[in-house]
Amino acid sequence: MPGFRGSVALIGTGPMGAPIARNILAGQVPLTLWNRTPEKARAIGGGAVVATPAAAASDVVLTVLPDLPQVAALLPGEEGLLAGWRSAGIEHPVMVIHGTVSPVAVAEFADDCLRNWGVTVVDAPLSGGTIGAQEGRLSIMVGGPAEVVKGLTPLFGLYSSTVVRFGLTGAGSTVKACNQIVVAGTVTALAEAMALASTAGLDLEKVQTILAGGLANSEVLRQKGRRWIDQDFEGGGSAKNQLKDLNFIAEIAAECEIKLPLADSIRNAFQLMINEGYGDLDHTGIYRAIVS
Numbered sequence: 436m437p438g439f440r441g442s443v444a445l446i447g448t449g450p451m452g453a454p455i456a457r458n459i460l461a462g463q464v465p466l467t468l469w470n471r472t473p474e475k476a477r478a479i480g481g482g483a484v485v486a487t488p489a490a491a492a493s494d495v496v497l498t499v500l501p502d503l504p505q506v507a508a509l510l511p512g513e514e515g516l517l518a519g520w521r522s523a524g525i526e527h528p529v530m531v532i533h534g535t536v537s538p539v540a541v542a543e544f545a546d547d548c549l550r551n552w553g554v555t556v557v558d559a560p561l562s563g564g565t566i567g568a569q570e571g572r573l574s575i576m577v578g579g580p581a582e583v584v585k586g587l588t589p590l591f592g593l594y595s596s597t598v599v600r601f602g603l604t605g606a607g608s609t610v611k612a613c614n615q616i617v618v619a620g621t622v623t624a625l626a627e628a629m630a631l632a633s634t635a636g637l638d639l640e641k642v643q644t645i646l647a648g649g650l651a652n653s654e655v656l657r658q659k660g661r662r663w664i665d666q667d668f669e670g671g672g673s674a675k676n677q678l679k680d681l682n683f684i685a686e687i688a689a690e691c692e693i694k695l696p697l698a699d700s701i702r703n704a705f706q707l708m709i710n711e712g713y714g715d716l717d718h719t720g721i722y723r724a725i726v727s
Contacts, residue, residue: 439589441494444469446509448476450670451533451561452499454568456482458594467491492519495529495587501676503536503544510552517552529555529583533575535611535676536560537683539690542605545579555583558604559591560611562618564672566658572596576614578606612687615680619701619718621655622677626722629663634726639664662719671717678705678714 444467445456453475459466460481467483469491470476476484485491488509496516498506510517520528530548532541536558545556557579567573573595577584584600591598601610625646632642643660646652662668681702688695708714708724716723 439464439586443467443495443497443590444491444493445482445497445499446470446488446491447499447505447534448479449499450565451568453479454565455497455499455533455573455594458568458571459590462593464590464593467493487514487519488516489514489519489522492516492523492525492528494525495531495590497531497533499533501534502679503532503534503540506530506532506534506536507544510548517554520552520554527553527555529557529587531557531559531587533559533561535615535680535683536608538605538608538612538687541578541608542603545604555580556604557583557587558607559587560607560614561595562611562614563595563654564658568594575599576601576607576610578602578604578608608683609687612680612684615677616684616695616698616701618655619677619681619705620697621653622659622718623701623704623721625653625656625659626663626719626725630722630725659717659719662717663722668713668716668720668723671719673714674705674708674716674718674720675714677718678702678709681705 443464445452446469448456448468448470456466456468456479467485468476468479469485469488473484500506509515541558548554548556557577559575559577561573561575563573571594574597575591575595577598577600588598601607629639632639647656681698684698685702704721708721711724713720713723
């Protein structure tokens with residue numbers, strides 16, 4: 436691939452990782468895959484599926500995992516990435532974190548990795564959901580050394596339509612926090628609108644047609660609207676993950692000494708949803724908490 440050199444591995448072949456892997460393979464880039472559940476990696480239908488993180492050690496390792504502890508757990512031990520990089524003679528590996536993580540924690544993690552092991556950590560959270568991943572039009576907000584990010588950009592281009600670097604590691608996750616305020620706010624606003632419309636006896640499909648034709652239209656409505664019509668909240672981005680993101684927003688807001696009343700209100704709403712037992716539902720399932 437022009438502009439990109441080196442071997443690539445992807446760790447975490449879940450709802451986002453699997454379509455990303457397929458787009459990389461479609462771009463004719465050899466790819467090593469590891470997943471805690473091997474069957475999910477084999478279901479990609481391409482790439483080299485390996486048995487341990489050590490065997491996945493490559494020049495660039497993309498991680499698509501829920502949070503930073505799962506990423507950190509890949510490093511130590513005989514079967515970990517650090518041992519794999521040493522065995523392969525890779526002196527300056529790059530680890531890309533595509534999950535949504537704490538901006539504060541990932542900056543500290545990156546400093547530790549570079550100082551202790553020579554591993555460059557790039558935080559590159561994603562926006563666009565599973566549909567955006569499948570269609571190869573994710574938005575990637577990136578934090579990391581400029582030259583490293585420049586080298587990664589052609590690879591990112593295989594599964595994204597927008598790639599923007601914002602600064603050093605941690606900056607990408609700060610932008611993702613901004614993104615998630617809008618996403619969580621839009622999901623909650625639409626859920627409330629659908630709850631009101633339903634309670635008033637209105638046809639939700641017709642209501643959404645009106646919303647989609649005006650200023651209330653959004654990518655959330657386009658991708659998620661059917662969930663409220665069909666009352667199908669299984670799968671997708673879970674409410675638990677949405678609350679995790681909202682907690683990160685509160686953390687970075689405290690760090691920046693700024694009050695975010697809407698984000699705080701939405702965080703409370705998702706906490707109540709999870710307390711009511713709906714945490715594994717798609718975040719649009721906050722509708723259930725509203726009407727209950």
